[in-house]
Amino acid sequence: MIELALFFSVLIGIYAIMALALNLQYGYAGLLNFGLVAFFAIGAYASALLSLSGVPVLIAMAIAAVIAAIVGALIAIPTMKLSVHYWAIVTISIAELIRVISTNEEWLTGGTFGLGDIPQPLAALVPLESYPLFFAGFTLVLVAACYLLSSALVHSPYGRVLKVIREDEDFGQSLGKDVASFKLRTMVVGAAMVGLAGALYAHFTTYITPQAFEPIVTFIIWAAVILGGKGNLLGSLLGATVIVLLYNSTRFIGDYVELSAVTLANIRLALIGLLIMLTVLLRPNGILPERKQVF
Amino acid sequence: MAASPIIDVSGLSISFRGVKALQDVSFALNSGEIVGLIGPNGSGKTTALNCLSGFLKPDAGVIRFKGEDITGQSPAEVANRGLMRTFQVTKLARRMTLIENLLLAAQKADDESLFATIFGRGTFARRQPRLLERARELLETVKLSHLENDYAGVLSGGQQRLLSIALVLIRDPDVILLDEPAAGVHPDLVVEFIAMVNRIREERGKSFLIIEHNMHFISSVCDNVVVLDAGxxxxxxxxxxxxxxPRVLEVYLGTPQDA
Structure with missing residues (x-):
């Protein structure tokens, strides 16, 4: 039971980091990033490959986050002039592109068989029986770091510029804000956080395949932010917790009811969809709505 | 030699898919002067203002601001040089409070860098009380103090126009471009606007370029008027x-018999 709780807390932590990143991009800056899973995959593969080639795991994770950030910048630079909705479509296609590459470039990613035996951080130093507890603590530290970083960003002059991008870009420009550069920076910071979550995921499961990087990941992160409340960082933590628990606990419905695997998978998704519909109808701003900043 | 004008527009031309919105338009604004830009709908007033503020790149012509060529610079660059504008349909950050809007306007690029945000928070925190004080002064000026912690989206049209002027003023620009400040505003408020513009010019020596259809407004504040017709x-x-x-009466103001 403890094992299961620790397993879930790591999974929640991974999604919480990604929900914080999306909240920065969407909740504050209004950027419709439907390609989050691309950076999740890049972080996971980069950290896995680096650590498998002998780079210490913690360093591999840091480099993976940087690689994800660089890819984020490379994507953002040519596309930032696009209007919101066109940009959203670009992000979807990039995520699919990354998944197709990870499936087909066997020499690099192991193709559909994926990468196994991914080393775990500080595995030699921590006793095996307490390793799950250690990993949960490690995840918690990373979530806390990402939360503090996000909080510092949004409660600052930088955060106000993010909000003006969401509210009215022309208005921001008329006040002398170089809007495109702020979008780029926010894309980079978010990509780094999602890349870090991907790295964490790779070292947690020790085995990754392209199936782990389907668009459903992006969908779950969006569900977490919408449910928790856009523009509220605590909401992202709450939303990630609820959605991850719901999505993974419904796995066990099959133990009680006779269902085909496909039906079960669809029901689990439908439940998330239902929850999102209820949220939008009953609490359109999420469980924890954006709070007014009062001076 | 007379002082060179603070804004000098010469030969400005732009067309949209063959429609010539501006053709060889020239005008100038001296420091401390208030100039009105008038003309019938579709005469190119707002297009000219969009070119000046960097929102449109003219096909031809030169815009000089404080002697420097600023033609084709981005809106943010133009604003940071001290040439700021308001919009005909007021633009604000609606889901930010009035104070937040003002802080947003007041803060500088250095405050907004990622590095400063993560490692140099103290710098802005030290300046913030002074900016807040300045923001509250300006809210006082435009009579919106009682709403300082409300979202800007709840303001009425006239109040939004007042706030948009405060937002420009807090950055202390040299020239302010106003696009129809009196449109849809209650006559009493228009009188206040006129008093405010005159006071800002006297107290702070700002220059204004004002697009306006309200001729009472124009004649109460403007030193000079530029009339555009068909670009x-x-x-x-x-x-x-x-x-x-007589030419202006014919195309715009109407002949005495009509009035």
Whole structure:
């Protein structure tokens, strides 16, 4: 039971980091990033490959986050002039592109068989029986770091510029804000956080395949932010917790009811969809709505 | 030699898919002067203002601000040089409070860098009380103090226009471009606007370029008026002269019989 709780807390932590990143991009800056899973995959593969080639795991994770950030910048630079909705479509296609590459470039990613035996951080130093507890603590530290970083960003002059991008870009420009550069920076910071979550995921499961990087990941992160409340960082933590628990606990419905695997998978998704519909109808701003900043 | 104008527009031309919105338009604004830009709908007033503020790149012509060529610079660059504008349909950050809007306007690029945000938070925190004080002063000026912690989206149209002027003022620009500040505003408020513009010019020496259809507004504040018609210069001169210019009467103000 403890094992299961620790397993879930790591999974929640991974999604919480990604929900914080999306909240920065969407909740504050209004950027419709439907390609989050691309950076999740890049972080996971980069950290896995680096650590498998002998780079210490913690360093591999840091480099993976940087690689994800660089890819984020490379994507953002040519596309930032696009209007919101066109940009959203670009992000979807990039995520699919990354998944197709990870499936087909066997020499690099192991193709559909994926990468196994991914080393775990500080595995030699921590006793095996307490390793799950250690990993949960490690995840918690990373979530806390990402939360503090996000909080510092949004409660600052930088955060106000993010909000003006969401509210009215022309208005921001008329006040002398170089809007495109702020979008780029926010894309980079978010990509780094999602890349870090991907790295964490790779070292947690020790085995990754392209199936782990389907668009459903992006969908779950969006569900977490919408449910928790856009523009509220605590909401992202709450939303990630609820959605991850719901999505993974419904796995066990099959133990009680006779269902085909496909039906079960669809029901689990439908439940998330239902929850999102209820949220939008009953609490359109999420469980924890954006709070007014009062001076 | 007379001081060179703070804004000098010459030969400005732009067309949209063959429609010539501006053709060889020229005008100038001296420091401390208030110039009105008038003309019938579709005469190119807002297009000219969009070119000046960097929102449109003219096909031809040169815009000089404080002697420097700023033609084709981005809106943010132009604003940071000290040439700021308001919009005909007021633009604000609606889901930010009035104070937040003002802080957003007041903060500088250095405050907004990622590095400063993560490692240099103290710098802005030290300046913040002074900016807040300045923001509250300006809210006082535009009579919106009681709403400082409300979202800007709840303001009425007239209040939004007042706030948009405060937002420009907090950055202390040299020239302010106003696009129809009196449109849809209650007559009493228009009187206040006129008083405010005159006071800002006297106290702070700002220059204004004002697009306006309200001729009372124009004649109460403007030193000079530039009249555009169908994207070309029609006339320019002091308001009382423009008022009696037969060409202007014909295309815009209407002949005395009509009035």
């Amino acid at each position: 070309t210069n029609l006339a320019s001169g002091p308001p009382n002269v423009i008022h009696n210019d």
